[in-house]
Amino acid sequence: MEKNPDTYGKLYLIPSLLGDNEPLGVLPLTVKQTVEQLSHFIVENERTARRFIKKITPRKSQPSLVLFPLNKYTEAAAIPEYLAPCLEGISVGVLSEAGCPAIADPGSDIVALAHARGIRVVPLVGPSSIFLALMASGLNGQNFAFNGYLPIETSERKKVLKTLEKRSGEFGQSQFFMETPYRNEKLLAELVRTLRKETLLCIAADLTLESEYIQTRTVGDWANHLPDLNKRPAIFGIQSK
Template identity: 65%
Template structure:
């Protein structure tokens, strides 16, 4: 067994069908060229991404560990065993950066428990990019993940987030399953106060990117096409 452990690289991907090197630094390609062991959510899309960014890399030489909802938790705990032999592993997100609104966080936790070095690589995070473009308080913000599906419960949470935003001057970020975006937008317009501000950031980094911040009273006259488009919602109440 090697005295030098391998490294866990956190490898970002694109947020959609854009050229990888338009949104990713060359350091990402360099790491992918050097690593043959990858932990991924979806093997097919991960292999496609690896091939796009390093066309000459041998696909048969890759060892792929799947981290999806069907992955056995005991087997997952073995995914970093090769690091004990000095072999590095890459953790690839399905979109954007690993471990942020992403199941890869469990692998990062495991790496720290095993005292394996964790190296995060630069790449696009839709959450951070949306926050950057919102015009809201970048000194104090919270990512809330998904809000409740049930309408009444979701509206209660929306009201509580608006109240929290005003009390703490804190921007409140959340996401929705893309096919439910328009229902979320309707609930936001009917629940938030007219002067509350809402930023909608859709298809970030893609050609049809849409980012707009307005007060709710102005959003009531707008109906952007959000259906099945990855979207970040941010609310802020002054």
């Protein structure tokens, strides 16, 4: 007998913190309430997930948690089983290491599978470094693109940067990207060397934290005002005039 989708559990997309914040200073109460109700989670990193769950719901029993790993090491064949609780009427939460699941983080595959199986997907409100940077940048928020991580190799990265700058000018589209925190300063130096002086560059680091830094200047202006970005999570945005 075919199951009724109305009896399925839901798949909750749960935003997590971007840094060492007090949870309710950044997240709405609905996130805390949802985490309190769930015992099954699909997580990018088990240690990070347990720490977040304990921080937002200190009284929740850690031994009772059922955690399914979803990261670059997860075998594709294992993913469908992660939704088995939903088919039995048990809701499941998806947690990425920081920010919102499925936005520059794992999650989209499990969400697509949930839709295919008739499981209701419920996204919860919370911080996304990409969208916070876009909001605060002053760059075009009507037409924008997020390009993930740029190539590591210098000549290839320079080529990509010139392509993004050209695309921004041709289509009026702001271009956002990121880098591993320990390579931020190298990328910033390359941005100043590679891009045209009149191109706008936004640097947004440590978003939602006390040390939050957001500034947009022309590349020419940045040449004399480079911030210390070493080991600080950051998003970069450019817009060609």
